Amino acid sequence: xxxxxxxxxxxxxxxxxxxxxxxxxxxxxxxxxxxxxxxxxxxxxxxxxxxxxxxxxxxxxxxxxxxxxxxxxxxxxxxxxxxxxxxxxxxxxxxxxxxxxxxxxxxxxxxxxxxxxxxxxxxxxxxxxxxxxxxxxxxxxxxxxxxxxxxxxxxxxxx
Amino acid sequence: xxxxxxxxxxxxxxxxxxxxxxxxxxxxxxxxxxxxxxxxxxxxxxxxxxxxxxxxxxxxxxxxxxxxxxxxxxxxxxxxxxxxxxxxxxxxxxxxxxxxxxxxxxxxxxxxxxxxxxxxxxxxxxxxxxxxxxxxxxxxxxxxxxxxxxxxxxxxxxxxxxxxxxxxxxxxxxxxxxxxxxxxxxxxxxxxxxxxxxxxxxxxxxxxxxxxxxxxxxxxxxxxxxxxxxxxxxxxxxxxxxxxxxxxxxxxxxxxxxxxxxxxxxxxxxxxxxxxxxxxxxxxxxxxxxxxxxxxxxxxxxxxxxxxxxxxxxxxxxxxxxxxxxxxxxxxxxxxxxxxxxxxxxxxxxxxxxxxxxxxxxxxxxxxxxxxxxxxxxxxxxxxxxxxxxxxxxxxxxxxxxxxxxxxxxxxxxxxxxxxxxxxxxxxxxxxxxxxxxxxxxxxxxxxxxxxxxxxxxxxxxxxxxxxxxxxxxxxxxxxxxxxxxxxxxxxxxxxxxxxxxxxxxxxxxxxxxxxxxxxxxxxxxxxxxxxxxxxxxxxxxxxxxxx
Numbered sequence: 001x002x003x004x005x006x007x008x009x010x011x012x013x014x015x016x017x018x019x020x021x022x023x024x025x026x027x028x029x030x031x032x033x034x035x036x037x038x039x040x041x042x043x044x045x046x047x048x049x050x051x052x053x054x055x056x057x058x059x060x061x062x063x064x065x066x067x068x069x070x071x072x073x074x075x076x077x078x079x080x081x082x083x084x085x086x087x088x089x090x091x092x093x094x095x096x097x098x099x100x101x102x103x104x105x106x107x108x109x110x111x112x113x114x115x116x117x118x119x120x121x122x123x124x125x126x127x128x129x130x131x132x133x134x135x136x137x138x139x140x141x142x143x144x145x146x147x148x149x150x151x152x153x154x155x156x157x158x159x
Numbered sequence: 160x161x162x163x164x165x166x167x168x169x170x171x172x173x174x175x176x177x178x179x180x181x182x183x184x185x186x187x188x189x190x191x192x193x194x195x196x197x198x199x200x201x202x203x204x205x206x207x208x209x210x211x212x213x214x215x216x217x218x219x220x221x222x223x224x225x226x227x228x229x230x231x232x233x234x235x236x237x238x239x240x241x242x243x244x245x246x247x248x249x250x251x252x253x254x255x256x257x258x259x260x261x262x263x264x265x266x267x268x269x270x271x272x273x274x275x276x277x278x279x280x281x282x283x284x285x286x287x288x289x290x291x292x293x294x295x296x297x298x299x300x301x302x303x304x305x306x307x308x309x310x311x312x313x314x315x316x317x318x319x320x321x322x323x324x325x326x327x328x329x330x331x332x333x334x335x336x337x338x339x340x341x342x343x344x345x346x347x348x349x350x351x352x353x354x355x356x357x358x359x360x361x362x363x364x365x366x367x368x369x370x371x372x373x374x375x376x377x378x379x380x381x382x383x384x385x386x387x388x389x390x391x392x393x394x395x396x397x398x399x400x401x402x403x404x405x406x407x408x409x410x411x412x413x414x415x416x417x418x419x420x421x422x423x424x425x426x427x428x429x430x431x432x433x434x435x436x437x438x439x440x441x442x443x444x445x446x447x448x449x450x451x452x453x454x455x456x457x458x459x460x461x462x463x464x465x466x467x468x469x470x471x472x473x474x475x476x477x478x479x480x481x482x483x484x485x486x487x488x489x490x491x492x493x494x495x496x497x498x499x500x501x502x503x504x505x506x507x508x509x510x511x512x513x514x515x516x517x518x519x520x521x522x523x524x525x526x527x528x529x530x531x532x533x534x535x536x537x538x539x540x541x542x543x544x545x546x547x548x549x550x551x552x553x554x555x556x557x558x559x560x561x562x563x564x565x566x567x568x569x570x571x572x573x574x575x576x577x578x579x580x581x582x583x584x585x586x587x588x589x590x591x592x593x594x595x596x597x598x599x600x601x602x603x604x605x606x607x608x609x610x611x612x613x614x615x616x617x618x619x620x621x622x623x624x625x626x627x628x629x630x631x632x633x634x635x636x637x638x639x640x641x642x643x644x645x646x647x648x649x650x651x652x653x654x655x656x657x658x659x660x661x662x663x664x665x666x667x668x669x670x671x672x673x674x675x676x677x678x679x680x681x682x683x684x685x686x687x688x689x690x691x692x693x694x695x696x697x698x699x700x701x702x703x704x705x706x707x
Contacts, residue, residue, distance in 0.1 A: 026456035030439055034398070061457075068458040068615075070440030071398050087360035088555060089517045089591050091605045125442055125609055126360035127399050130515065130589075131523045140401070 014039060015050040024055050029065060033072055042073040070124065078113045078120040080158050082106075083137040087126040090133035094147070098134045099123075101148035105155060118158075164199040165242060166220040166539055167191075171204035179230065180204075180215035186234035187217070194243050201539070205570060213253055220536065227253035276503060278511050279364075279487040280527045283371030288406050291413040294374040300419060302493035303378050306385055307425045315386040316342060319489070321497035323509050328354060328445070328482030329557065329586045330662070331508075331575045337479060340469035341387040344477040349389035351380050351433075352473065352480045355396040355403070356450055358442040359558030360609065361589030364513040364525055365483035369396065369403035372487070373410035377420070377433065379486035382493060383479050384431045392433035393473070395450050397440070404437055411435070442613035446661050447480040448472075449615065460617040461661035484513055484588075504530030508574035512585070518554075518592035519546045531577070534569040538592060549594035553678070557586015559606050560666035563599065563673035584669070598695035599678040600685055603670040604632040610667040621664030624655045628671055630704030635682070636696035637703055638689040644706075645682065649675060 018035050022028040029051075036047050043066050052059045066072050084099055108114060108121040129135050132144025136154070143154055169175075169184045184204065191197050205218070213227030217237065224247050226237060233251055240246045286293040294300070306315050320335030341349060353376055357365040369376065380392045396404050411433060414420045422430045441459045443449045448462040451473050472478025488510060492500050501509045508530040517523050520542035528541075534554055538544065545551055551566050556573075561584040571581045578585045593602070611625040628651045631644050652668030659665045674682055684690050691698050 027454060029456035030453065031437070034437065034439055065456070065458055068441065069438075072439055086605070087609055088559065088602060088605050089361040089589070092518050092591060092593055092597055092602070124440075125613060126358060126362075128357060128363040128366050128397070130361045130363060130517050131525075133517070 011040065011044055011046045012050045015047050016054065019051070019054045026055070026057060029055065029057065029062065030069070033062075033066055037072050042076050044074075048074075076113075076117075078117050080118060080139055081120045081122065083122055083124040083127070085125070085127050085133065085135045085137075086123040087130075089126070089130040090135055093133040095134035097148050098136070098146050098151065101151045102136070105151055165201075166535070167200060167202045167242070168205040168218040168220070169202070170214055170216040170218075172214070175215035178214050182231045183215050183217065183229050183234065186231040187238065190234050190238040191242065194238060196238075196242055200242055216253075220539070225253050226251040276511050276529055277527050278491045278503075279368060279484050279513055280371070280525070281491070282375065283367055286372070288371050288373055289409055291374060291410065291417060294372070298490075298494060299374055300378055302490035303381055303419075304425060306382050306493060307427045307429055312342060312386045312388065315382065315493070318493060318497050319386070322492045322500040323497075323507075324485065324488055324492060324500065325508060325575060326482055327484035327488075327512070327588070329359070329560065329584075331585070334481065334485055337469060337481070338383060338386050340467075341389075341477045341479050344470050346477050348391075348474075348476045349384075349387055350473045350476055350478040351384045351387070351389045351392040352447075352450070352454075352478055353380055353392070353394040353483060353486055354445065354447060354450060354480050355394055355400075355483045356438050356445045357400075357483070357587075358397055358445050359560065359587040359589060361517050361555070361558050361591050362515055362587040364515055364588060366400055366403055367525060368483050368487050369400065370406055373403075373407045374414065375487050375490060376407070376483060377410055377414050379481075379489035380433060381420075381424070381431050382489050383481065383486070385429050387477070387479055389479065390430050390432070392431065393436050393454055394433065395436045395438060395444070395454060397438040397444075399438075399440065404435060407435055441615075442609075443615045443661075443663055446663060449661070450480065451478065458615070460615045461663075463660065505572065505574045505576075507576040512573070512588055514573075514588045514590050516542045516590050516592065518590075519549060519594040519597070520544065520592050521546055530574040531572040533572055534564075534590065537573075537590060538569070542592065545592070545594055549596070551592060552595045553593040553597055553599060553602070555591040555593070555602070555606075556589070557584045558589040559609050560584070560662065560669070561586035561589065563602065563670055563677065565677040584666070596693055596695070598691055598693040599674040599681055600632060600636050600691070601693075601695045603674050604629065604636055606670045607632055607667070610663065614663065614667070618658075618660040618664065620655055620658035621660070621667060624651050624659075624664070625667050627651060627706065628655075628668065630706055633703045634706065635685050636691070636698070638685065638691075638696075638698035638700050639702045640686045642683075642686055645675060645679075645686065647706075 018032050022032055033043055036043050048062050051062055066074050106119055106121055110123050113120040127135055129142055134146050136143050136146055169180055171180050187202055191200055215229055217226040217229045237248050240248050282297055286297055316335055316338050324334045325331040326334055355365050355369055394407055420432050436454050438444055444453045444459040446461045447468055449459040453459040468478040468480055470477055504510045511527050512530050513525060513527045515525055522543045526541045538551060555563050564583055571577055575585060607625055607629040611629045614621045614625050616622045631648055634640050648671040652671040655668035656665050681692055684692050
């Protein structure tokens with residue numbers, strides 16, 4: 001899902017294009033940040049600076065918004081992000097052992113990115129697919145009724 | 160609890176016991192076995208059914224038939240006729256109107272089976288959600304036509320008020336009253352917002368409505384807009400709901416093409432257009448003022464209230480904010496009238512409620528049933544019993560901000576008034592059912608972890624209180640808790656309730672209160688005996704958090 005930011009690729013140009021498309025209104029800030037996040041994989045400092053100048057919104061405000069929402073990241077992430085639901089319905093349905101297996105398979109703690117930049121592992125609050133808990137989401141793919149045995153197979157689907 | 164065809168309950172309050180309830184119970188047990196029905200029929204004692212002249216009582220579910228003044232001699236006949244042949248023994252039946260106590264609500268049911276009754280989910284899974292034509296064929300936009308052509312805004316509000324529809328987002332505020340407030344506020348510009356930021360753990364009813372019947376929401380928002388004098392609307396859908404967002408976008412596009420959105424709708428003076436705002440991942444944005452802040456491009460931090468959104472909402476203009484499920488009721492109420500709506504459910508909470516059933520039961524998923532159904536009925540009828548024949552121990556109702564309740568409250572009717580009397584929150588309608596392997600300390604730990612993560616951080620009681628309560632619970636689960644910790648948890652619970660700015664903080668402490676009110680012995684075992692009775696907690700003896 002992450003687009004490689006090659007050296008010299010113009011982050012500022014991307015931001016300028018988005019602001020031109022959506023407008024300068026403050027109400028467009030979050031939609032623009034969402035687009036930057038999905039295209040770059042995260043929201044870089046450079047992007048925040050450019051946005052601040054174009055939209056005439058203080059850097060502090062943009063940074064506070066970008067760090068507030070769970071789906072926005074100000075840190076680079078791995079090629080694939082694994083979100084594991086840690087809310088009560090998935091927990092009661094057997095989520096704890098799946099989480100332990102995930103951590104062991106990847107050798108990662110919550111919030112960490114692997115050294116080869118393949119995986120980022122994060123816990124998340126309820127994703128609204130509680131009928132099939134425990135639930136984990138890799139990029140945009142949702143896996144339900146997950147058992148610890150299934151974890152290696154799920155991970156092997158990703159390059 | 161296994162899946163059973165029928166449930167038989169015997170009253171076991173002191174009066175019934177004095178009058179031989181135990182003999183009746185034994186006779187039932189014997190006769191049910193004699194007919195070979197013990198696999199199909201469950202038998203249990205139930206307290207607090209206090210109609211003294213007719214004790215002991217025998218109740219048969221799901222038929223909701225009540226037999227009064229039952230003696231052991233009556234049992235063979237009742238078992239053979241009713242349970243075996245399916246014929247009600249009328250000479251022993253008593254009127255449900257005579258009941259008092261926790262099951263007095265049976266009268267509202269008029270002795271009938273609480274069948275699924277779909278209003279909100281009427282079209283979901285039945286019509287093609289991407290076809291406006293299918294929606295129109297199924298009575299779609301009919302209510303909008305009626306309202307625009309035949310009713311004044313005041314008449315529209317009157318119908319909703321008379322229907323006694325209450326908000327389905329959790330708080331249960333009367334919808335008609337909310338509309339009236341906005342209508343009464345003078346302003347050039349007003350907004351209608353559909354709150355589809357469904358983030359309450361264990362709830363996904365709104366997602367299914369958005370994915371399955373998006374035009375119903377558009378129609379309802381337009382009716383609301385006409386009633387209050389608004390001309391612009393927003394649907395705030397949580398960002399994780401990709402399919403819901405794309406279906407809603409398509410529905411809006413179709414409605415525009417058909418001239419249902421835009422200027423002079425149906426040739427009247429009424430104009431309305433609407434937009435989607437996708438959330439970016441924050442539980443707190445389900446709180447209406449935080450949601451408004453988020454649409455405006457800010458952090459989702461709740462505002463101080465008053466002023467309420469009804470007078471100063473989006474961009475400080477009067478704003479109606481309604482939940483998806485609430486809105487999905489509107490077209491049906493306009494089409495069928497307030498009296499029809501009031502005939503469903505209980506007198507104080509008319510209509511249906513969509514519940515999500517989750518946890519250690521055989522069937523999980525959504526049901527839409529009249530208000531006033533009980534947890535016992537939900538588990539045995541709709542959820543087809545507990546998984547692996549386990550015992551029902553604990554339920555968490557209404558998502559994280561709801562309540563943790565013990566099995567003894569499973570006969571309380573689930574409507575706004577009965578639940579609030581019992582000190583329980585109906586919340587968003589999530590029903591998380593736990594068996595005897597669920598540890599209440601572990602459950603509370605998961606919930607408080609959720610709140611400390613989702614607290615927006617604006618006010619101190621919530622930001623610090625949740626962190627501290629979580630740390631205390633972790634220590635208890637590691638076997639280093641003290642009795643003072645339990646007092647501290649109760650104090651934190653009260654302070655969160657008293658001092659937090661918004662509903663998140665105010666309800667965050669309720670799991671602490673609930674586990675100590677209903678499961679104190681189990682919590683104390685962690686502290687006094689350093690034992691987790693269910694074997695879930697690590698009990699390592701390691702102090703993880705330093706609490707000052």
